[in-house]
Amino acid sequence: MSSELFSPVRLRSGQVLGNRIAKASMEGGMAGAGQLPDRRVLSLYRRWGAGGAGLLITGNVMVHAEALTVPGGLVLDEAAPLEPYAEWAEAGKAGGAAMWMQINHPGRQVLAGMPGVVWGPSAVGVELGRHSKRFGRPVAMTSEQIEATVARFRTTAVRAERAGFDGVQIHAAHGYLLSQFLSPLVNTRTDAWGGSLENRARFLLDVVREVRAAVAPSFAVAVKLNSADFQRGGFDVDDARRVIAMLDPLGVDLVELSGGNYESPAMSGHATDGDHTATSGHTADTDRTATSRHTADTDRTATSRHTADTDRTATSRHTADTDRTATSRHTADTDRTATSRHTADTDRTATSRHTADTDRTATSRHTADTDRTATSGRATDARTRAREAYFLDLAADLVATSPLPLMLTGGITRRETAEEVLAGGVSLVGMGTALAATPDLPARWREGREADGRLRSVTWSDKALASAATMALVRHQMRRVARGLRPALGTRPAHALVTDQLQQHRALRRYRSWLPTTAAARTGAANRNA
Template sequence: MNSPIYSSLTLSSGISVKNRLVKAAMEENMATSQQLPSTELIRLYSQWAAGGVGMLITGNVMVDHLAMTGPGGVALEADTDLSAFRTWAQAAKHGDTKVIMQINHPGRQVFKNMGGKVFSPSDIPLDMGKHSHMFPKPTPMSQDDIQDVINRFTITAQRAQQAGFDGVEIHAAHGYLLSQFLSPLTNKRDDRWGGSIENRTRILIEIVKQIKANVEQGFIISIKLNSADFQRGGFDIDDAEQVVKMLAPYNLDFIEVSGGSYEAPAMQGRSADERTLAREAYFLTFASQIAKSATMPIMVTGGVKRLAVAEQALAENIQLVGMGTALAMRPDLPNKWQTQPDYVAPLPVVNWKDKTLSGLATMSVVKQQLKRLGKGKAPNTSPSALCCLIKDQLNKAKLTKRYRKQHQHELS
């Protein structure tokens, strides 16, 4: 097929990606009790590799097993056994697919019932309306805490390379820790880590510099960045453009543009500041604006389900197109488009009155599909959102209990 989507792209690390379609990160919650990749997780990635994407970005791998976004998450630290990670990387690389590990720290976005470390640049709690009680108030980070996080991101990146991954994506979006530093709503510090946009970006740049200094050549280093928080007074498109300019000297392989947080889940097509997001390719307008002055390739993710929209992104100076939900519902979508270019991937839509529950239900539907794929089953294209939410909540409760039992001597 002669669509530009199926042209290759050589990144600054020297690695060539066979096409422009990328499986973007989704939270799978499919780790073992030791927080290692499970057999089901590995099978899921081999299905995606067979489906024809050029690159796979994993669901977030945590740099600290005591700071988790969810109870079934994977963690990779200095002393973690790499055997399962090597198998995971190998399974994801079939058919010349490249695999990147997304590395992350949740900061204040840790559920209260998980326990563990809950810290942030400042002590600003999450405002989730009537659901705020689900998250504790974070502890402001000390200099030692900040240095520890920089070291942890560096170690996790090194270990990802040792395990055979082609690169890492540093998660600085969606309201997680690095995004908390970038946003003036969550970063009220008056030291070198807060205040000006230069200071708020300092931790991210330090992490990039440390990783670059500690991995071997030919390893992809990329960042996931919010185009905006979609909250009044928060990190905005002007800030995003400044951060991208500050990152220019570090020769990154690409920056993925997304948006939102737990408080304003724009990554699901919803905003909290009344800005309307397009029904498809939510962040394309922002990404194409950033791409105009960016020196590195830009990737856009959010709501893409048609080949024509992916092609439109490339026409607007975007180099890579990320898809999450579409590939959960149709893991072979890139191959499907080769023979049926007009095919539209089925995306679940949950429009309940309670936006938080709506967001949770949408994520639950996606997670149920990932579990089915991990078991070798075909996706269910018309699942019940309510059933998926109930199943997911029960599973989360079981996994939380398992996590707390596993780490009872370490948790607060």
């Protein structure tokens, strides 16, 4: 096996990464008081920093205090104190890894009930069928708001450098604001910010120019970009190829390839049926085959075998407004539900008491070794490798023409797969979930060992809910590692989802109390920097 995985890589900025393994961004939703990193975040990144990766990319940090992806989001704007971020950078770099801050604006992907703003390129909301009400309704940004947001990205990047980070990654993937402007489905503007791809990419390109000009030449500037949105008529691989070419002359060090958004969450392995490539582009029915080959109704069973209305029962049988409770405790009615004493064991009852061994049933009872073979990537056939590296085919297509180094993230869990990704011309291998489950996985690979196990697969038929549960499982492990505990790989998806919603409910109460108290300070800081 090639040793390229542990060879250094030099970037355009002159920065040298110790090896080609990167901890990809994962949102922890663990902000402490004031939407700042606290000891939990420091502990988590110190653990990852000691795990052998050459690069750590933080969970996304918001550039706008009034627009968060989740209520437990971190904010670094002109008014935020810098010391907690300096401590965070120091903790992550203590083991020798480089530390980049991912900077982001959620745009329209803001949960309903959150204070602040819900902006988008156009007044086109997140469309998730009956789950659509989980998100706020966006208003189209004015040119002035766009220009002010460009300045916010610049401010956050400059302050990240001052705090001791080695670089920033500008998030233009997964359906967040910059990705929304790139999408012809979401961006229906007819002005200079919409229409042609050149116009739709203008926002991203302006952000990159401003950031690159404001930081030192040795400070890395990277972009996270969808290889495709996995929606018919959306941003596709040809668009990605053209945007990468547009980024080339702007001093970008690296482009990370991912895919999907909240409407088609391919980044968590749950692309919608609107995506003909499912999650890897190799099989029309991979999603069903890999997780439920022998059980026609497994997905329904996984959420509720004994109820007439599976989706409502799967998350909360006894709440007044199930849809909001099941997927987001952050709406107005959720506050009552999340704290209601008379639903003590409701969530466990609704998601697991009536399904007994449902999670085992959904992933293993009728599939013998399917979980190990079809979804865990332990078989060595080509289809398994493709399922493990979600976007491998698209990356191979882009590598052939890209003038910039590329990093591929999405489902990679084994050294063999990582080596094959690099052999295809990709410069860095990004891992997220795998490092939440096994924080020292790069060090294990160097020693010739693999992970002890994997997180449970979420095979629910409701892909929006399945994606939320998958992300909740990852955050559950991150919180355990932050507390100095070992990951709990056997955690059930329903338990993780309910626990995560309760955590975010508490964070929402803090955020609602904090935001109004900081308005004057932020206005003053903005005026001083104007």
